[in-house]
Amino acid sequence: MFPTLEPQLARYAELEQQLYDPAIAGDPVKAGAIGKERGALAKIVEPYIEYKRLCRAIADAEVMAADPDLKDMADEELADLRPKRDALHARIEEKLLLDPSEDYSKLIIEIRAGTGGDEAALFAGNLYEMYTRYAREKGWKIEEIASSPGEAGGFKEVAFGVTGDDVYQLLRYESGGHRVQRVPATETQGRIHTSAATVAVLPEPEEAQVEINEANDIEWERMRAGGAGGQHVNKTESAVRIWYKKGTPDEMEVKCQDGRSQGKNYEQAMRILRSRLFERQQERIHRERASMRKEQIGSGDRNARIRTYNFPQNRCTDHRIEFTVYKLDAIMAGALDQMIQPMRDHVKKEKLAANGAK
Known part of the structure; x- marks a missing residue:
């Protein structure tokens, strides 16, 4: 029944009452802080409130089922209520396993073409379309940030923002x-080629979470953008390249050219840089934790091969959990949950086992 959530439920109710207090409602700072805390608690407390309601309804229906005259009606009600309760139980369980420090609603996804030349760039474009279709189905907001088109289509590199619940x-x-x-469109002998792309999912932190001293840590230059994009992209020096700690082992380079102004490109490049630095911090924390609990799944290492998309066989395989489905056409069209959920279930099972062993 999740007794550990009762204190959070009590705090949630307390905050609800405070928001009706005229003294607090008249203070924007206090009201804002209370509203923010209430919003954070709502993610776990509101499902818990609904879960308790379902449990009560099920208990009432079970009492009704003992009456022969009401049994059929009660059984019908139970057949509807129990699956809802079980689904909500699983959802709350996942929320409880979530580290609050990893509950991000904004992230940046970077996709880069790897080995395979033009075909790799085309595949990077396919992945971009797959993720943006999936995001739209979820009702998330998508924001174009930066891209470098491939010569035959697709992308050498593309970065875009995604914002929404549970993103x-x-x-x-x-x-x-x-x-x-797959067989590339340019292949005349019908031979299957293998190409690759890398994906990085970067939580977008608040500025306070990643400190960058713009006077000492970075160097930047403006330049003329290259590639497709029309007259503006090719004729103005609005593109921006930023080097973070140039000449050191921590050096990092970011280039952005999609915006119509130098200021906009600088702002977008700094967002990417901040997210990459935050990812680096999180990777270090993960490695430290993983060395203690011997758990590597979902480490975010972009060098590790996680998935194969085999078009001739309509097959998609997640190599981390040895899971395969033969619905690649649907996956590329945005039905990505059939690959995402088995991975989440696997991680959840591992976390529950690890918690049980403590």
Whole structure:
């Protein structure tokens, strides 16, 4: 019955009452802080309130089922209520296993073409379309940030923002190497080629979470953008390249050219840089934790191959959990839950086992 959630439920009710207090309602700072805390608690407390309601309804229906005259009606009600309760139980269980420090609603996804030349860039474009279709189905907001088109289509590199409820929890295990096996359009002998792209899922932190000293840590230059994009992209020096700690082992380079102004490109490049640095911090924390609990699944290592997309066989395989489905056409059209949920179930099972062993 999740007794550990009762204190949070009590706090949630307390905050609800405070929001009706005229003294607090008249203070924007206090009201804002209370509203923010209430919003954070609502993610776990509101499902818990509904779960308790379902449990009460099920208990009442079970009492009714003992009466022969009411049994049929009660059984019908129970057949509807029990699956809802069980689904909500699983959802709350997942929320309780979630580290509050990893509950991000905004992230940046970077996709880069790997080995395979033009075909790799085309595949990177396919992955971009797959993720944006999935995001739209979930009702998430998508924001174009930066891209470098491939010569034959697709992308050499593309970065875009995704914002919405549970966005990080659903996409966090997508980081890594993605391999495609198919016959390229340019292949005249019908031979299957193998190409690759990498995906990085980067939580977008608040500025306070990643400190960058713009005077000492970065160097930047403006330049003329290259590639497709029309007259503006090719004729103005609005593109921006930023180097973070140039010449050191921590060096990082970010380039952005899609915006129509230098200021906009600088702002977008800094967002990418901040997210990459935050990812680096999180990877270090993960490695430290993983060394203690011997758990590597979902580490976010973009060098590790996580999935193969085999078009001739309409097959998609997640190599981390040895899971395969033969519905690749649906997956590429955005039906990504059939690959995401088995991975989440696997991680949940491992976490529950680890918690039980403590």
